[in-house]
Amino acid sequence: MEFDTSYHQICSAQTVQSEKRGFFNEFCVDVRDACGDKWLRNYFGKLKSNAARVLSIFSDREVCDPVLGVLEHVQPVFKQKDALFSAQRRAQADKFYLMSANGNSEDEESRELLQQALMAANLAVMRAPDRNVDPVIDDGLTLALAYRSRASILIRLGEGEAALSDLKLATNFGLELKSSVDYYCKMAKAYAVMGEPARAEISLKIAEKMAGSDPNHIALCRKEIAAVKPIQKVTSSAQVPQLAHGENPELSGASKVVKLVETKEKGRFVVASEGIRTGDVLLCEEPVAACLDPSFFGTHCHNCFKRLHTPVSCLHCSGVAFCSAQCMGEACSSYHRFECEFMDLLIGSGMSILCFIALRVFTQAANLEQGLATANLLFEHMCSHEDERQPEDYLQRSLMAGFLMRILQKSLYFGRRKTEGVNPTAVELQVATALLGLLQVLQYNAHQIYQTQVTEEHRFDGSKMVHVAAGLYGTGSYFNHECWPSTACHFVGKKLVLTANKPHRPNEVVAVNYGPIFIKTNLKERQRNLRGRYSFSCSCMACQENWPLFQKLDKQVRFWCTSANCVNLLKFPKDLAKDVRCPRCRKNISLKESVAKLIKIEELYREAARAMVAQKTGEAIELFKEGIEMFFNVAALPHKDTLLAQQSLNKCLADMGTTFKKEGK
Numbered sequence: 001m002e003f004d005t006s007y008h009q010i011c012s013a014q015t016v017q018s019e020k021r022g023f024f025n026e027f028c029v030d031v032r033d034a035c036g037d038k039w040l041r042n043y044f045g046k047l048k049s050n051a052a053r054v055l056s057i058f059s060d061r062e063v064c065d066p067v068l069g070v071l072e073h074v075q076p077v078f079k080q081k082d083a084l085f086s087a088q089r090r091a092q093a094d095k096f097y098l099m100s101a102n103g104n105s106e107d108e109e110s111r112e113l114l115q116q117a118l119m120a121a122n123l124a125v126m127r128a129p130d131r132n133v134d135p136v137i138d139d140g141l142t143l144a145l146a147y148r149s150r151a152s153i154l155i156r157l158g159e160g161e162a163a164l165s166d167l168k169l170a171t172n173f174g175l176e177l178k179s180s181v182d183y184y185c186k187m188a189k190a191y192a193v194m195g196e197p198a199r200a201e202i203s204l205k206i207a208e209k210m211a212g213s214d215p216n217h218i219a220l221c222r223k224e225i226a227a228v229k230p231i232q233k234v235t236s237s238a239q240v241p242q243l244a245h246g247e248n249p250e251l252s253g254a255s256k257v258v259k260l261v262e263t264k265e266k267g268r269f270v271v272a273s274e275g276i277r278t279g280d281v282l283l284c285e286e287p288v289a290a291c292l293d294p295s296f297f298g299t300h301c302h303n304c305f306k307r308l309h310t311p312v313s314c315l316h317c318s319g320v321a322f323c324s325a326q327c328m329g330e331a332c333s334s335y336h337r338f339e340c341e342f343m344d345l346l347i348g349s350g351m352s353i354l355c356f357i358a359l360r361v362f363t364q365a366a367n368l369e370q371g372l373a374t375a376n377l378l379f380e381h382m383c384s385h386e387d388e389r390q391p392e393d394y395l396q397r398s399l400m401a402g403f404l405m406r407i408l409q410k411s412l413y414f415g416r417r418k419t420e421g422v423n424p425t426a427v428e429l430q431v432a433t434a435l436l437g438l439l440q441v442l443q444y445n446a447h448q449i450y451q452t453q454v455t456e457e458h459r460f461d462g463s464k465m466v467h468v469a470a471g472l473y474g475t476g477s478y479f480n481h482e483c484w485p486s487t488a489c490h491f492v493g494k495k496l497v498l499t500a501n502k503p504h505r506p507n508e509v510v511a512v513n514y515g516p517i518f519i520k521t522n523l524k525e526r527q528r529n530l531r532g533r534y535s536f537s538c539s540c541m542a543c544q545e546n547w548p549l550f551q552k553l554d555k556q557v558r559f560w561c562t563s564a565n566c567v568n569l570l571k572f573p574k575d576l577a578k579d580v581r582c583p584r585c586r587k588n589i590s591l592k593e594s595v596a597k598l599i600k601i602e603e604l605y606r607e608a609a610r611a612m613v614a615q616k617t618g619e620a621i622e623l624f625k626e627g628i629e630m631f632f633n634v635a636a637l638p639h640k641d642t643l644l645a646q647q648s649l650n651k652c653l654a655d656m657g658t659t660f661k662k663e664g665k
Helices: 005-014 023-042 050-059 064-071 083-101 108-127 142-156 160-172 181-193 197-209 215-226 325-332 336-348 353-363 368-381 391-410 426-445 523-534 592-613 617-634 640-655
Strands: 258-263 267-272 281-285 289-292 446-454 464-472 487-492 495-500 558-560 569-571 659-661
Touching: 023 064, 023 391, 050 064, 050 391, 050 426, 064 391, 083 108, 083 142, 108 142, 142 160, 142 181, 160 181, 160 325, 181 197, 181 215, 197 215, 289 353, 325 336, 336 353, 336 391, 353 368, 353 391, 353 426, 353 446, 353 464, 368 426, 391 426, 426 446, 426 464, 446 487, 446 640, 487 640, 558 592, 558 617, 592 617, 592 640, 617 640
Parallel strands: 446 659
Antiparallel strands: 258 267, 281 495, 289 464, 446 464, 487 495, 558 569
């Protein structure tokens, strides 16, 4: 297929600059206009190393002035705290809370008021500064008071565990609650809604013994607690699966049933090292680095990507949120301390999620040396298609590498500088060079991370895949693409899980899909997309045989010849009573047993579909696995019912991963 150069350049540019409205696009245009075609083609385009490219944008007189002119103005831009705004939202939350107290917490109107109170309290938490930042308002206790107000709301909502967490945070941020009767009464109520009456009683007894405790107030609390109906905690269905036959000692996160091979045409890729059964978990891997998409900063945890309900904020900025104090602590002691004050600048640049990941490789590293080692190792071992890149592409990525390096400079990643100048030191040039390498490998090796959004009514009807983040997976990047993949992909938090959705013979390619699939996109469009986005032509079976789109597939099935060692495919027999002659092995064979098995297979698919309707995910998975395994023993794709079964199995497996229900209307 003819290579569409212009389409490839458009696809490539979007992996750096995803938003045209961002200032980075204008920066690139200005530099491109300043340097001119002659310099770009005859000088920059002939440079042979990333180090030389990075050095040139900072030192070559044809281009350095507009580069340095922009980068010297890089300053912190982030959503700051606002104690007054927080106090106003807290007052609003308290008002809704008191209004809800006039009714039954189970009434629809009261529940609605409590939800409004929670929303206001969440805003109060997010915008509140840490103590002593603004001592004029709330005596510097705005954040602690916001957590205390939210704890009361959560108790009324029956969310005792979250309420206890907020009470603890309130004391951590300066509120003298532990010497307060009210603190222990709130604890008692929280334990009560959690279904832990013994702990609730202990908390009340502590309150009784405290100075200034009112016996009537304690008695009222005890009466309220006695009337509490414990709310059963809904546990997450997400679970980390076990690898088939244990972990591979040579491939981190992969099963022992796969191995890495290499050919001149395809590079390194994963195949089955032995027979693989449908449902075998082949990979369960944490990312080298992963970043939440900025469009989900307000709804998902910045650290673990969990859906937010009671957010915990960074103590310095209001731009990101965390699901817990633990996630906040992990992020703020690692990568977020360098990214915090520049988050809105990064978003405003319009840079892609891949650029965020490149930066994160360094900001999350234990030290600069580790960041460099990781980045250089990734560039050395992962595909980057260096030879296919045009000078414009290298210039765009070099400028982004320079911009990210400048962010690191200003965030004191390299330590305090003696001057405010942009010109990089030797070690800063090394980091910029490594960033340029990462921007190349991420284009071809990053994975989109998704969660399954389900409805209140049903686990599967109306569910949809929501891409919330992206990550780079060391072993996961070695799995090659096919237009109908042989694995199902889902995520448990950040963990990438690959599960076989068909049996594999030894040395058979184990494939994922990171482009279009054949049932929705025709061969010509698939190949154009893959060449433009990933710089390769696909030669999977769906492409070789040009399988039709799903709506054009008929119900016909191709059976394997039943004679030993024959791999020929035969059409459905016209007369089951008669033997069929195989043109390859020249033997007369009967397909009666194969047809009988197909009937059984289709019944298993129907049973599995009924289990999905009944929301019995585990049962559906087992039935689909049995049917698919049996199908591939007697027949081959494309087969409409089996394609549907594989899609349904993929959906069931995703339901075992990270899911969330969309809140609000």
